[in-house]
Amino acid sequence: xxxxxxxxxxxxxxxxxxxxDHLQSLGYTIFxxxxxxxALHILKEQSIDLIxxxxxxxxxxxxxxxxxxxxxxxxxxxxxxxxxxxxxxIIKKGAVAVLxxxxxxxxxxxxxxDALK
Numbered sequence: 001x002x003x004x005x006x007x008x009x010x011x012x013x014x015x016x017x018x019x020x021d022h023l024q025s026l027g028y029t030i031f032x033x034x035x036x037x038x039a040l041h042i043l044k045e046q047s048i049d050l051i052x053x054x055x056x057x058x059x060x061x062x063x064x065x066x067x068x069x070x071x072x073x074x075x076x077x078x079x080x081x082x083x084x085x086x087x088x089x090i091i092k093k094g095a096v097a098v099l100x101x102x103x104x105x106x107x108x109x110x111x112x113x114d115a116l117k
Contacts, residue, residue, distance in 0.1 A: 003027075003029060004027075004028050004029065004049040004050065004116055005028070005029045005030075005031065005046060005047060005048050005049050005050075006023055006028045006029070006030050006031070006048065006049060006050045006051070006052060006112070007030075007031045007032070007033065007039060007042055007043065007046075007048045007050070007051045007052070007053075007074075008020055008023070008030055008031070008032045008033070008052050008053075009032070009033045009034075009035075009036070009038075009039045009051065009052070009053035009054060009057065009065070010032075010034070010053070010054040010057075010079070011034050011035060011054060011057050011058050012054070013034070015054070015101075015103075016032045016034065019032075019052065019103070019108075020032055022105050022108075022109075023052075023109075023112070026109055026112075028112075031046060031048065034057075034058075035057050035058050035059045035060070036057055036059050036060040036064060036065055036068070037059055039051075039053070039065065040065075040068060048074050049074055049075075049116060050074050050075045050076075050077070050112060050115055050116055051065070051073075051074055051075070051076045051077070052076075052077045052079065052108070052112070053065060053076060053077070053078060053079065054078075054079050054080065055078050055079065055080040055084075055085065055090075056080070056084075061085075062076070062078045062090065062095065063085070063089075063090065063093060066090075066093040066094045066095065067093065073094055075096045075115040075116070076094055076095045076096060077095065077096060077097045077098075077099060077108070077111055077112065077115065078090055078095045078097070078098045078099070079098075079099045079100075079101055079103060080098065080099070080100060080101065081100070081101045083098070083100065096111075096115045097111050097115070099111070
């Protein structure tokens with residue numbers, strides 16, 4: 001067990017549950033949020049090692065999340081159904097990777113492992 005803490009943010013409950021189950025099976029401790037407000041609360045309360053977030057959320061975007069964090073930010077992996085932003089810009093803001101949905105669970109496991117090195 002790695003005991004690394006990951007935050008999964010997605011407004012689709014089914015996607016949150018699928019990712020949580022898969023990542024827990026890989027040994028990670030998972031916190032989940034359905035919007036940025038809930039995610040920022042978790043980030044204040046927990047020491048999170050990596051964030052996996054949908055780009056478009058009901059109350060903000062991943063850009064807002066990256067800009068809204070205080071202090072050092074954990075690595076962030078962005079998930080999106082439609083790339084409606086500049087991948088170069090989101091990487092400059094601090095994201096380590098962008099994944100298009102539907103998510104390849106093997107790929108996401110490898111990306112997380114690499115990002116946590």
